[in-house]
Amino acid sequence: MAVRAGQYVHLLRDDGIGPPRRLPIPVEATDRAGGLVSLVVPAGRDGWLARGRPGDGVGLMGPYGRPIERDPRSRHLLLIAEGDRVAALRLLMDEALADGSQVVVLVGAATAREVYPSSLLPDEVEYVVATGDGTLGHRGEVVDVVGEFEAWADQSVAAASQPTLEALARLAAGRRERLGVAKLGRKRGGGRPDAPGSAAARRRAYLQVIVDQSMGCAAGACLGCVVPAVGGQSLRACREGPAFAVDELDWEAG
């Protein structure tokens, strides 16, 4: 089973008092040779997973969802994440580094204690930290640091809370005008535009986002995980996502 960056699995959260529930968790890393899939699971309120013992089994289903697409021509990849959501971008780091791209990871957290340990990331990435209270790295939001790398980056991927994604979407919308850069894409302006939601549309987008949605069924049936999309539509994070090109979604709605 080949998992691609941006895809996720469902961990069966079985707290023993209710039916098992599906907890969507991005795949942090895979080891094909060893058949390993590693995940970073947020502690949550009841710590159900922490009560288990090493060696206990847990139900796992997947992989689900559409992956992040990299433009083969992009050499500078800017990754933006909040807290341990950076784990969702780890596979992408590996893929990009293997292709010889350079990767910068911007991570935001409220305080130094909540910063994702750099030891869990590949050595080759540049790791930039912003903390709300200034206890580590820049003081402020991760969005404040993005400007420094805007000109450097060919492509960008973000995994963050909704307000941060909204701020990043606004930044991305004004980027070309600010920088006066040419758009990566067809040399001639013509041709059909990429179909919304297609892999090609994501590949061509400067910014892709991984939305953070709680899910019910992951089969597209319950509509618990929808996000507002352009044209008044809504898209299901479980099927059409969780990776979206920034211009697929409606950032003003809700």
Place this chain on the structure above:
Amino acid sequence: MKPKRRVITTPGGRSGKRTPTVRRIRSAIVPAPPKGPSGTSRPVPGSPTAAARTTGTQPPGALEPPVASGFDGEVDLQVDLAPGRGGLDLSNPLVGAAGAFGFGVELVDVLDIERIGAIVTRGVTLKPRAGNPGRRVVDVPAGLLNSIGLQGPGVDAVIDRYAPTWARWSTPVIVNLAAGSAGDFAELARRLDGVPGVAGLELDLACQPSRGGTRFALDPAAAGAVVTAVRRATSLPVVAKLSAEATDVRSVARSVVEAGADAIAAINTVAGLAVAGDRSGPLLGTGYGGLSGPAIRPIALRVVYEIAQVVEVPIVGSGGVTGIDDVLDLLAVGASAVAVGTAALADPMLPVRLADELADVCRRQGLSSHRPLVGSALPARPAPPSARGVEYRP
């Protein structure tokens, strides 16, 4: 083209065996189910169910077979949800509850559609609806709180897109209807009347009337008026879905049956609330949500128990079913069929497996049908309604 089907193994490894794609053999080649002396579906005297009733200690499923005479034929699990109206025949009593199975077509890869008793679709409205903003689902202890907001393409698109697929399935599809007035309910029923693939209608009476007032299901007169209007508009079997929150659910049940409902579904979700992590407000985008899952199971049992004592129509019981004991409990308090919702989100094959387990229970108890299990926990004389006192009676 026939949809490609894949049988999934059980997550969690409870019974990971592959289940073959066969329907239960119909009653035509099975001996008739044993009837009680009065010809009703009361337990056979001396049967394990009757024993469980007289001792009153354990649910039937918890009993080991006390006699050696197990039944080793094919168990007849058929249910007719609309006996008075040409029939709404289910091959088994396990139903996919509204909401959890979408329009059914989403799940053809993970669910053996032909082996589930019936599928109830998500709520269908007259016009397309975008649904609710913000967070829509949240896990809570022993359940799920949801507030989807009836997102959907509207009834005409549903008929165009999904009904042709439903018509190819042998499994009945019951379309759940949601509307803000009796007139809109009737219009929905009119458009679905005669559409191939639509086997019946379920009325979501937990809807809020658009001209204000409380939910239909809380008011016997309003609920009855909706059913009356729908009854005039269609000859399809009509299932009225009731709420546990009615002051006296028995009067609502009587009202909808008098108005022409062929069956009753109970219960819908129960209103609840979750608080955001930073305690700045409710967690769900719309504030309230509908609580489902094992958290509401005792409420469902109470409501079905009450309804079953005042109406004769079949009852589709639902509320927190996760295992065979929950199915047997609901049957015991008078449900003819059992719907699975929240637990099926994680495991869409659960209803199919529960139907197999129900057949096993029947075999162990020497029953050729599950029907003797229905109503085994109901009192001989009508119990007083819960509205008149629960923990304390004067």
